[in-house]
Amino acid sequence: MSSTSSTTSGAAKPASTRAKPANKWEQAADWTDGRLGIYSLAKTNLRKIFPDHWSFMLGEICLYTFIIIILTGVYLTLFFKPSMGEVVYNGSYIPLKGIPMSEAYASTVDISFEVRGGLLVRQIHHWAALVFVAAMFVHMMRVFFTGAFRKPREINWVFGFLLLVLGMFDGFFGYSLPDDLLSGTGIRFMEGAVLATPLIGTYVQMFLFGGEFPGHDIVPRFFTIHVLLIPGIMLGLLVAHLILVFYHKHTQWAGPGKTEKNVVGMPLMPVYMAKAGGFFFLVFGLIAAISAIASINPIWAYGPYRPDQVSTDAQPDWYMGFSEGLIRIMPGWEVSLWGHTLNLGVAIPLMVLFPMVLVSIAAYPFIEGWITGDKREHHILDRPRNAPVRTALGAAWISLYLVLLAAGGNDLFATHLHLSINSVTYFVRVGMFVVPVIVFIVTKRWCLGLQRRDKEKVLHGRETGVIKRLPHGEFVEVHAQLPQKDLHKLTAHEQIEPFELPAETDENGVASKANVLDRTRAKLSRGFYGEGSQIPKPTSEEHHEITSGHGHH
Amino acid sequence: MSHDMSEEKLPESHGSAGHHEVAAHGDPFADPGLPAHEPRRTDIDERAAKRAERQVSLMFVVSMLATIGFIASYVAIDPDKIVYIWPLGHVSALNFALGMTLGLALFLIGAGAVHWARTLMSDHEIPAERHPIEADDEVRADVIEQFRTGAAESGFGRRKMIRNTLIGSMALVPLSGVVLLRDLGPLPEDKLEHTGWEEATDAKPLQLINMNTNQPMKAEDIITGSLTFAMPEGLSTHDEDFQQRIAKDALMLVRIAPENIKDDKSKEKGFEGILAYSKICTHVGCPISLYEQQTHHALCPCHQSTFDLADGARVIFGPAGHPLPQLKITTDEKGFLVAHGDFDEPVGPSYWERAR
Numbered sequence: 001m002s003s004t005s006s007t008t009s010g011a012a013k014p015a016s017t018r019a020k021p022a023n024k025w026e027q028a029a030d031w032t033d034g035r036l037g038i039y040s041l042a043k044t045n046l047r048k049i050f051p052d053h054w055s056f057m058l059g060e061i062c063l064y065t066f067i068i069i070i071l072t073g074v075y076l077t078l079f080f081k082p083s084m085g086e087v088v089y090n091g092s093y094i095p096l097k098g099i100p101m102s103e104a105y106a107s108t109v110d111i112s113f114e115v116r117g118g119l120l121v122r123q124i125h126h127w128a129a130l131v132f133v134a135a136m137f138v139h140m141m142r143v144f145f146t147g148a149f150r151k152p153r154e155i156n157w158v159f160g161f162l163l164l165v166l167g168m169f170d171g172f173f174g175y176s177l178p179d180d181l182l183s184g185t186g187i188r189f190m191e192g193a194v195l196a197t198p199l200i201g202t203y204v205q206m207f208l209f210g211g212e213f214p215g216h217d218i219v220p221r222f223f224t225i226h227v228l229l230i231p232g233i234m235l236g237l238l239v240a241h242l243i244l245v246f247y248h249k250h251t252q253w254a255g256p257g258k259t260e261k262n263v264v265g266m267p268l269m270p271v272y273m274a275k276a277g278g279f280f281f282l283v284f285g286l287i288a289a290i291s292a293i294a295s296i297n298p299i300w301a302y303g304p305y306r307p308d309q310v311s312t313d314a315q316p317d318w319y320m321g322f323s324e325g326l327i328r329i330m331p332g333w334e335v336s337l338w339g340h341t342l343n344l345g346v347a348i349p350l351m352v353l354f355p356m357v358l359v360s361i362a363a364y365p366f367i368e369g370w371i372t373g374d375k376r377e378h379h380i381l382d383r384p385r386n387a388p389v390r391t392a393l394g395a396a397w398i399s400l401y402l403v404l405l406a407a408g409g410n411d412l413f414a415t416h417l418h419l420s421i422n423s424v425t426y427f428v429r430v431g432m433f434v435v436p437v438i439v440f441i442v443t444k445r446w447c448l449g450l451q452r453r454d455k456e457k458v459l460h461g462r463e464t465g466v467i468k469r470l471p472h473g474e475f476v477e478v479h480a481q482l483p484q485k486d487l488h489k490l491t492a493h494e495q496i497e498p499f500e501l502p503a504e505t506d507e508n509g510v511a512s513k514a515n516v517l518d519r520t521r522a523k524l525s526r527g528f529y530g531e532g533s534q535i536p537k538p539t540s541e542e543h544h545e546i547t548s549g550h551g552h553h
Numbered sequence: 554m555s556h557d558m559s560e561e562k563l564p565e566s567h568g569s570a571g572h573h574e575v576a577a578h579g580d581p582f583a584d585p586g587l588p589a590h591e592p593r594r595t596d597i598d599e600r601a602a603k604r605a606e607r608q609v610s611l612m613f614v615v616s617m618l619a620t621i622g623f624i625a626s627y628v629a630i631d632p633d634k635i636v637y638i639w640p641l642g643h644v645s646a647l648n649f650a651l652g653m654t655l656g657l658a659l660f661l662i663g664a665g666a667v668h669w670a671r672t673l674m675s676d677h678e679i680p681a682e683r684h685p686i687e688a689d690d691e692v693r694a695d696v697i698e699q700f701r702t703g704a705a706e707s708g709f710g711r712r713k714m715i716r717n718t719l720i721g722s723m724a725l726v727p728l729s730g731v732v733l734l735r736d737l738g739p740l741p742e743d744k745l746e747h748t749g750w751e752e753a754t755d756a757k758p759l760q761l762i763n764m765n766t767n768q769p770m771k772a773e774d775i776i777t778g779s780l781t782f783a784m785p786e787g788l789s790t791h792d793e794d795f796q797q798r799i800a801k802d803a804l805m806l807v808r809i810a811p812e813n814i815k816d817d818k819s820k821e822k823g824f825e826g827i828l829a830y831s832k833i834c835t836h837v838g839c840p841i842s843l844y845e846q847q848t849h850h851a852l853c854p855c856h857q858s859t860f861d862l863a864d865g866a867r868v869i870f871g872p873a874g875h876p877l878p879q880l881k882i883t884t885d886e887k888g889f890l891v892a893h894g895d896f897d898e899p900v901g902p903s904y905w906e907r908a909r
Contacts, residue, residue, distance in 0.1 A: 049681035086791070092633060100790055116632050120651045152686040185839060185855065188800075192837025192902035195745075201904050202741035210738045212745075212797050213838070217738075249683055257587030262680040264587065270674050278666025285660025292652020293641055307800035308764070308782065308832055308840045314855050327872060328856045332836070334874030334903055341907040345874045346837060379683060411857060421857050422870055458582075484585045491582040540580050547581070 050272050051252040051265035055146075058139040059245075060276055062163075064283040065132035066238065072125040073227060079115055081107040082177065082223035084216040093300055101179075101304035104219045108178040109300050123291035129171050130296075131287060133319040136164045140361070144394050147382035148251045149365040151375065156244040159237050161362040166234050168319045173226040175297065175317055179219055182297075184305025185314045187218060189327075196346035214307060254380050254492035256485040263379070315409060323354050325407030329429050357404075360397065371524045372496055385454070386493045388447035389528045395443040396436035403431050444533070451535040454490045457482060458538045459546050481547065495534055499525035587678060595672045605672035612665035619658035626650035745904060749785050749802040750880060751895040758891035760786040761804065761829065761882065769889040770806075775827050780844040780851075781806040782832060785892070801900050803832035803840060804880060806890075807862050809849055816865035822881040824890065829880040830866050831900040834858055836873035838901045851877075874903055 021027040033039045050056075083103040089096045091106070093113050111118035140160060143149050149157040176183045191213045195201045210217030249263045258264050266272065302311060316324055326349035333344035368390065384391040406413065407428040414421040461479035468478050482490070501514045501522045514522070527533065595602040626647065634646040641649075688696070709716055753759035760769040764782040775781060783804040788795065811826040819828060830851075832840050839855035849863035858871030866877035878896040885891045899907055 049679055052678075086793075113632065116627055116647060117651050119645065119648045120655070123648075123652075188838045189855065195902050195904040196837075198905050202745060202906060205904075206739055206741050206744075207734065207737040213800050214796050215738075248686065249681070256585045257678075257680060259584070261683050263683060264678050264680045266676065266678060271670050271676070274666045274670035274674060278663040278670065281659045281661075281663030281666065283663075285656045285658070285663060287656075288652050288659060289656030292649050292656060293644070295644075305796075307796055307838075308784075308803035310840045310842055310854055314839075327837070330872050332858065332868055332872045332874040336908075339908045340905055341903045342905070343874055343903045345872050346902070377686060411854070425857065425871075484581065484583070485588060487582050488584050492584075540582055543581050 045246065046269050047267040048246065048249075049263050049265045049267060050250050051258075051263060053253060055142045056250065057276075057279060058135060058142050060279055061135035061283055062132060062139055063238070063242075064280045065128045065135060065287070066234070067280070068128040068284055068287060069125060069132060070231065072121045072128065073231075075121050076111065076125060077227060079107060079111045079118060080104070080177070080223075082220045084179065084214075084219050096300065096303070099304065102219065104177060104179040105299070105304045108180070112300060120288070120291055123294075123296050124287055126175070126296045127287050127291050127294070129174060130317065130319075131283075133164070133167050133171060133317075136160070136167055137319075140164065141394065141398070144364070145384040145391055146251070147378065147387055147390065150378040151369065152248055152377050153244070153251075154365040154369065156241060156248070157365050158362055159241045159244070161358075163234055163237050163241065164361075165358060166230050166237070170226055170230040170234070171317055172320055173222045173230070176222050177219060177226060178297075178299045179305050180299035181302040181305050181309060181311055182299070182314055184214070184307070185310055186316055188213065188307065193327075193346055193350045196343040197351065198342060198347065214305070249379070251379050251381050254383075255489050258380065260377070260379050315412075318405070321408035322357065322401050322404035323350065323408075325404035325410075325428070326350070326353050326357075328410055329404075329407045329425055329432065357397075357400070364393075368528075371499070371521055371528055373499060373521075374496070380492065382493060385447040385450040386495075386534075388444045388451070389533055391447050392440045392444040396440040399439040400432065400436045403428060403435050407432070448533075448535055451537075455535060455538050458487055458490050459543060487543075491537055493537070495537055496529040498522070498528070498530045587680065590677050593672065593676065602673060605668065609665045609669045609673075612661040612668065616658045616661035616665070619654045619661065623651060623654035623658060626654060741906070745901070745907075746899045748895055748900055749788060749798045750892050752787075753785070753892045753894055755893050758883075758885060758893045760885070761806070761890040761892065762786050762788070764803075771888045772824055772827060772884050772890055773888070775806060775808045775890075777808045777810055777826065778846045779806075779808055780846075783829070783890075800838075801833065805830045805832040805841060805844075805851065805877075807844065807849070807851075809863050813849070814863050815861075816863075816867075819865040819879055822879050824882050824884060827882065827890065828862060829882045829890075829892070830860075830862060830877040831880070831896065833877075833901045834873060835868075835875050835877060835900075835902060836871070841877070 018030070021030050029038070081103045085103050086100050087103050087106050089099050089101055089106055089109065091097075091110055091114060093109055096109065108122075111122055113119070143153075143157065143160070172186070176187050191205060191209065194205045194208060197204060205213070208218070208221070209215040210221075250265070252258050252263055252265070255264075303309075315321065327346065330345050330349045333348070335342040335344060382390075407425070410424045410428065411421060413419060413424050461481045464478045464480045466478040468476055470476060499522050501518060595605050630647040630650055632645075632647050635643050636646040636649070637643050638649060704710060750759065761783040762768065762785065763770050764784055769786065770781070770783070783806050784799060785802050788798055788802065792798065806827060806829050808827045811820060814820045814823070814826065814828075820826075823829070832842075834841050834853040834855065836853065836856055836858045839853050841851050841853045841858075841860070843852040843854055844850075844862075845852070849861060850869070851860045851862050851866070852858070853871070853873070856872050858873035859869050860866040860873070860877050861869050862877075866879065868874070868876060878898045878900050880892050880896050881894065882890055882892050
């Protein structure tokens with residue numbers, strides 16, 4: 001790089017075929033490449049092609065809110081004191097003056113009132129966390145309903161799922177830190193849940209809290225989990241998630257020129273650097289503006305935590321609402337056996353149902369892959385209507401989630417709508433089972449209806465709104481053929497044949513009964529792809545017959 | 554059908570044959586190839602492009618001004634100043650000014666960049682080839698062969714003693730980490746079975762202290778239909794372990810006309826219709842605070858477990874699994890309410906070791 005005076009005598013410099021750098025920047029890039037090999041890395045990635053669709057930016061929102069959370073979170077740690085040591089408040093917020101409270105609570109009040117801009121950063125942190133989890137949900141729905149989780153992306157789906165679950169729990173640990181009346185109630189709830197664990201509950205409780213509830217350890221312990229342990233794991237998963245997105249290349253919608261073997265779009269540099277980079281600032285700017293006008297978690301209004309005090313309508317942040325719903329609608333089953341108590345009323349919702357609702361998300365790609373037996377890579381997205389059972393299952397899951405979320409706010413429904421809390425709860429107990437089934441049926445039929453409409457459009461063209469009178473007096477509406485790009489788009493999807501069991505008897509007439517797994521698979525496959533689960537898509541023969549036969553009609 | 558697509562059907566250049574022409578013969582559903590690029594106004598009109606450039610720059614300039622505004626607000630606005638802003642109401646002036654200027658400064662950078670990309674950067678759609686994720690058979694065979702060679706050279710499969718002792722040591726070594734966790738907390742022992750009321754004895758009963766007035770209570774001061782919260786004598790909010798103590802000791806005192814008390818055992822534990830129940834919900838430990846005088850129902854605000862205080866705090870609705878424990882109370886010679894002992898069952902949520 002530099003030309004020193006002491007050139008090694010005699011031996012000629014090894015000849016470099018590399019062209020002389022045109023300017024200082026190229027020179028610096030050459031230097032870096034010599035050490036990090038950046039050129040080979042950039043070769044495939046600098047002009048990497050990304051397809052364009054609004055739904056592909058949902059994942060970006062997750063990424064950007066995560067960055068915002070880390071930036072603001074680091075700032076908050078500079079002022080927050082994760083300690084349960086008691087202090088008497090003597091700050092500028094008059095209503096709390098002279099009240100004993102933990103240092104955690106006092107420092108959070110100070111961040112809100114003494115540190116200039118501290119309240120803004122706190123609110124950005126909390127708002128960004130809400131948007132983060134919401135964006136992950138919506139991003140996952142996008143991936144689910146379009147079938148983007150299929151091979152080769154199942155592992156990345158699981159990474160995303162883990163990020164969702166970790167994000168939810170980190171949110172819980174985060175809002176538990178200020179040690180205010182609301183979050184303390186949340187921790188008390190967690191303590192009760194831990195105690196309900198059979199066999200080891202009391203031990204876990206003592207070890208977690210460093211003694212009896214609430215003790216003096218839980219806030220500092222949650223602090224470490226919240227700022228170091230979980231974000232560290234999440235950062236690793238996030239990087240892996242993004243590497244896989246780059247490696248697999250993005251999925252794309254069917255359309256003219258788009259195949260399973262290509263990806264059509266615009267290059268990372270400059271278009272997506274500008275668009276995606278700019279989008280970060282848009283998200284950050286919006287969240288900052290929301291934090292300027294909408295207060296969130298005003299802990300000074302709740303007061304410090306006291307185990308013998310509570311506010312009404314104590315609710316967790318929205319993403320934990322469904323677990324709250326589960327716990328509220330569960331009947332109080334408690335079983336005594338051999339001098340022991342099994343608290344099913346808490347254990348079933350939190351240790352069985354809560355994980356089941358979540359794990360069903362993680363498992364779905366593998367279940368669908370097993371049913372279809374499809375081993376090919378899929379890069380063209382499904383339109384949700386073209387996978388009616390999958391779409392209906394997803395919609396049913398969402399409805400279950402929403403029913404449980406409503407159950408988590410049953411007291412609000414009761415007070416705001418003047419209903420009896422008992423009726424709301426009974427309704428949700430039934431609704432939890434009935435609503436998803438209804439939603440499943442409705443969604444599936446809806447998808448089939450849309451498939452029929454697509455078929456109609458392909459075969460008979462679109463309605464032009466032009467009414468023609470025929471010589472014999474009949475009025476008909478003129479239909480116009482769709483352009484070929486639309487015909488292609490509407491027929492590009494493939495329809496899966498249901499998996500058939502091999503014949504019950506082989507060629508020699510010997511019974512060969514399929515095993516239970518295969519029979520289950522065949523049954524599920526019929527349910528997913530059999531008659532009544534998809535409308536046969538139009539064939540080119542049908543199209544020929546109609547278009548060439550009696551002309552456009 | 555998209556699987557049959559091969560690359561040669563992708564157009565080399567834009568603006569290939571018209572769609573309808575292709576549709577006339579052959580497969581009407583065939584992929585017509587990438588549509589021709591349609592130029593934007595800014596692609597063909599230099600004045601439009603100039604205008605877009607000015608718009609983008611304007612956004613960046615306003616962003617700069619907003620950042621200056623942020624710094625000015627930080628310096629100039631008093632943190633305690635409250636202003637009225639329609640329709641938000643009374644808000645902190647500093648928080649509003651900082652958030653709005655920061656939001657604007659960030660948003661306009663983003664808006665400028667996106668506008669720049671959408672109007673001035675090339676919007677030609679380019680196809681890039683995909684390659685299968687899985688390796689071809691040759692690579693696969695090569696890697697498996699390499700692995701076999703490596704495994705054979707290590708002797709891992711052949712030298713079973715090394716293998717087994719290695720597995721054994723690896724399995725044991727994390728135990729040290731587990732053992733280190735032992736001092737996270739004490740063992741449960743019988744801690745959950747007792748409350749602070751266990752200090753009360755026949756010789757030295759503990760007075761019930763009203764949480765609001767911090768005074769002992771006379772039975773005649775408790776009127777029928779009232780709800781009072783109480784704690785044991787000697788407990789102070791400034792005690793080191795106050796939070797732990799109150800999490801178990803908190804009482805809820807109600808007075809119900811004795812003829813309305815349905816449960817005889819409960820009536821006996823009370824004093825002339827004054828019943829002292831644990832305030833801690835038996836579901837997951839929230840403090841119960843809502844009392845309906847007419848029906849004698851107490852409701853936990855967290856999960857709506859409802860207890861009939863006239864019937865031994867029986868659960869009549871909600872997710873709680875058993876009644877609220879009741880503390881036996883009486884009065885001392887001066888007429889103050891006292892307890893002579895602890896609850897006869899653990900308070901709060903149930904757990905595995907809890908005997909009914």
